[in-house]
Amino acid sequence: MHCALRRRPFAIGASLWHIACTPPCRFPTDLMSNPYEVYSSDAPPPATRAATPDPILQSAWREALTVFGTWGVALVWSFGYCAWFAYPGRDNMAEAAGKLTYVFGFPSWVFWGIVLPWLCCVAASFVLSRFVITDADLGMDPDEAMREIIGEEGDA
Amino acid sequence: MLEPLILLSQVPSQPSTWDRWMTLGVLVALIVASVWLGTVAQRAMSRGTFLKGFFLGNRGLGAWAIALTATVQSGGTFMGFPSLVYSHGWIVALWIGSYMVVPITGFGIVGKRIAQISRKTGAITMPDLYRERFGSPALGIVTSLLIVAFMTSMMVAQFKAGGMLMKLAFPGSNLAAVADESSPAAASGRREPADQGADAPRSPTIAGWWQNADKAYLLGLAIFSLTVVGYTLIGGFLAAVWTDLFQSVMMFIGVAILLCLSLYAVGGLQAATERAIAKPEVGPALVFGPGLGRDFLPISLAFSFFLFWPLTGFASPASVTRVMACKDIGTLRRSIVILCLYNTGIYLPLICICICARALLPDDLVAAGKSDEVVPRMALLTTAGVPGGSLISGLILAAPFGAVMATVSAYLVVIASGLVRDLYQRFINPRATETQLKRWTWGAMIAVGLLAVALNIEPVRYLQAVVVFSGGCAAASFVVPCLMLCYWRRATTAGVMAAMLTGAATMLALYLIGFQTTDPGIGNATSFRPYFLWGLEPLLWGVGFSAIVGVIVTYLTPPTDEKLVAKFFDAAAPEAAS
Numbered sequence: 001m002h003c004a005l006r007r008r009p010f011a012i013g014a015s016l017w018h019i020a021c022t023p024p025c026r027f028p029t030d031l032m033s034n035p036y037e038v039y040s041s042d043a044p045p046p047a048t049r050a051a052t053p054d055p056i057l058q059s060a061w062r063e064a065l066t067v068f069g070t071w072g073v074a075l076v077w078s079f080g081y082c083a084w085f086a087y088p089g090r091d092n093m094a095e096a097a098g099k100l101t102y103v104f105g106f107p108s109w110v111f112w113g114i115v116l117p118w119l120c121c122v123a124a125s126f127v128l129s130r131f132v133i134t135d136a137d138l139g140m141d142p143d144e145a146m147r148e149i150i151g152e153e154g155d156a
Numbered sequence: 157m158l159e160p161l162i163l164l165s166q167v168p169s170q171p172s173t174w175d176r177w178m179t180l181g182v183l184v185a186l187i188v189a190s191v192w193l194g195t196v197a198q199r200a201m202s203r204g205t206f207l208k209g210f211f212l213g214n215r216g217l218g219a220w221a222i223a224l225t226a227t228v229q230s231g232g233t234f235m236g237f238p239s240l241v242y243s244h245g246w247i248v249a250l251w252i253g254s255y256m257v258v259p260i261t262g263f264g265i266v267g268k269r270i271a272q273i274s275r276k277t278g279a280i281t282m283p284d285l286y287r288e289r290f291g292s293p294a295l296g297i298v299t300s301l302l303i304v305a306f307m308t309s310m311m312v313a314q315f316k317a318g319g320m321l322m323k324l325a326f327p328g329s330n331l332a333a334v335a336d337e338s339s340p341a342a343a344s345g346r347r348e349p350a351d352q353g354a355d356a357p358r359s360p361t362i363a364g365w366w367q368n369a370d371k372a373y374l375l376g377l378a379i380f381s382l383t384v385v386g387y388t389l390i391g392g393f394l395a396a397v398w399t400d401l402f403q404s405v406m407m408f409i410g411v412a413i414l415l416c417l418s419l420y421a422v423g424g425l426q427a428a429t430e431r432a433i434a435k436p437e438v439g440p441a442l443v444f445g446p447g448l449g450r451d452f453l454p455i456s457l458a459f460s461f462f463l464f465w466p467l468t469g470f471a472s473p474a475s476v477t478r479v480m481a482c483k484d485i486g487t488l489r490r491s492i493v494i495l496c497l498y499n500t501g502i503y504l505p506l507i508c509i510c511i512c513a514r515a516l517l518p519d520d521l522v523a524a525g526k527s528d529e530v531v532p533r534m535a536l537l538t539t540a541g542v543p544g545g546s547l548i549s550g551l552i553l554a555a556p557f558g559a560v561m562a563t564v565s566a567y568l569v570v571i572a573s574g575l576v577r578d579l580y581q582r583f584i585n586p587r588a589t590e591t592q593l594k595r596w597t598w599g600a601m602i603a604v605g606l607l608a609v610a611l612n613i614e615p616v617r618y619l620q621a622v623v624v625f626s627g628g629c630a631a632a633s634f635v636v637p638c639l640m641l642c643y644w645r646r647a648t649t650a651g652v653m654a655a656m657l658t659g660a661a662t663m664l665a666l667y668l669i670g671f672q673t674t675d676p677g678i679g680n681a682t683s684f685r686p687y688f689l690w691g692l693e694p695l696l697w698g699v700g701f702s703a704i705v706g707v708i709v710t711y712l713t714p715p716t717d718e719k720l721v722a723k724f725f726d727a728a729a730p731e732a733a734s
Contacts, residue, residue: 053725053726054724054725054727055727056268056269056272057269057272057643057724057725059268060266060268060269060272060642060643063264063268064264064265064266064643066264067260067261067264067265068265070257070260071257071261071466074254074256074257074462075254075462075463078253078256078462079250079253079458079459082250082253082445083458083459086247086250086445087444087445087446087455090441093441094440096440096443097433097443097444100443102425102426102429104425105424105426105508106425107246107429110249113250113253114249114250114253114256117253117256118256118500118504119500121256121257121260122256122496122497122500125259125260125492125493125496126493126496128260128264128492129264129489129490129493130489130493133268133485133488133489133492134485135484135485135486135489136268136272136485138271138272138275138484138485139272139275139276
């Protein structure tokens, strides 16, 4: 097992990502349960339906995971950095203030722990919205569809 | 760079009458523009059915409208938040830091699924979504009641800010009148003008009450209420959205101007911090956690707030309604980038402005109990002597007024939709005609507006705390149910309802315990405080318990009808699609 981990770390990572991106009809907690239990007796066989999950659902779930990941990275970076450098303790504040350095006018912990990750999040939001979140046809709502049919018939 | 500072020190802290008239003029212009947008919106929405047009803008919102109208800015953005930065220093940057991910979490986690499900079901409101997704009218009504309860309390609190801001703009009024209980002065027992009325001896007669009443505030409250209820009544959802958009742009311009003026006046950001630290009442605590004055943000709360803001964003009724109204996914994608840039341009500059205020303003506003006045005071101070300064200060002062109006109009629409669409049409008169629905909607909005005015005749106390409480309760109630609705096939009506009620109950319980216990010395200084179990914000407990109970109850109850679930989780059959 250890050898396999050493040999194929990327493959294992890819597999985990694949599991995470499995259509949400079997995720998250359904993985722990019998997948057949969600189907009533008169429903079509699960294999038939599992083969055709809603593509918008799949992409939305994958994108949601990516967004949760981004949130996690921001949390670790921003909160982690600030927790380490912004809390010298009440008794040591005067000494810490004496050693305080500034980056572009911001106290250094504010710049490296808030401003820089904030700017990175702006860049990440651009990348995610441009390259990760995909377009999809949302369809028409029932009223709209009905109006269109009536309109077409009226036109005819 | 000392010269501007010396000049500023000679500027009186009270603005001249001319400045007041200019400020009032800008606010009146804002009001006129908002009403005009309401009438334009009324014409635009008339092409669809009344309900979908009034409550959802016929699903035609573009990227700018979605991004800048997600009700992320409220009265708190320009009153409560600057007050916190001024009072507690740079650590408030960490308190608000998670706004860096709010745009992407707000639209990226559930946005696409909400937009899809709302179209599949024809849902117009958030309770519609829950009702149709789970086929349960009971779930719809529970959602409606929770929304109406939390949104009403949040909206009522905003009316006080609107009335106070109008009062501030009147020539001859006292600038010091704008403050709320979030200031440490109030928490330490000193009473502010707005609060004094709450417990002062009441006169038994109306004439006696009128004699003692704060007439400028009452006039401000009346003008504010008539304006905001009026234009929302005329144009519905689109009016709220368009005025919100217009006001958001005003806010952005105002903050950008104020940032430039403040940095010029103090000689740069580093100089501002150093000057502020040198003040005897400030000291080095301005730069470090847990904050100046009291332990505003210990590490446990810093962690909590990195989760708090994104959680309050993506499942809130106002945000979900916006997402349901979007044109397409491309709109959502563009909205993320726009909102990200907008938040960066509002919050980081506001922090810098308030640090400059610590260095520039001669008085200690915290000790005086006037820390909410940071932005108006900086606007008046830094524009004095600038060509067209009174106009610029009017523009800057219009920002908080616009933020409050935008918040109230958005909540009015959500509350009216809850009452009319989800209660009246569903349970009282399912065959209501368009005219009846229109009359009931107008009636509901006027009734809610009158209720808010009545509750604010004696201004509500704990404005900022009520806003945080309502937002937290809404998030604790809807975050887990929203994820279950979008992504969990096995989710059941009982599970979702249990998750909603558990989230709300946890929040209420922690607040009730907080009222009974002594001040723990952390967080905001207010007597309307929760109990911080293990030092964490109650929302985290609310969401955690909501998730646990939701999952357990779901597995204990039979699955939802497979035909219903398949509609939302499976690809449409080829014949159905065609």
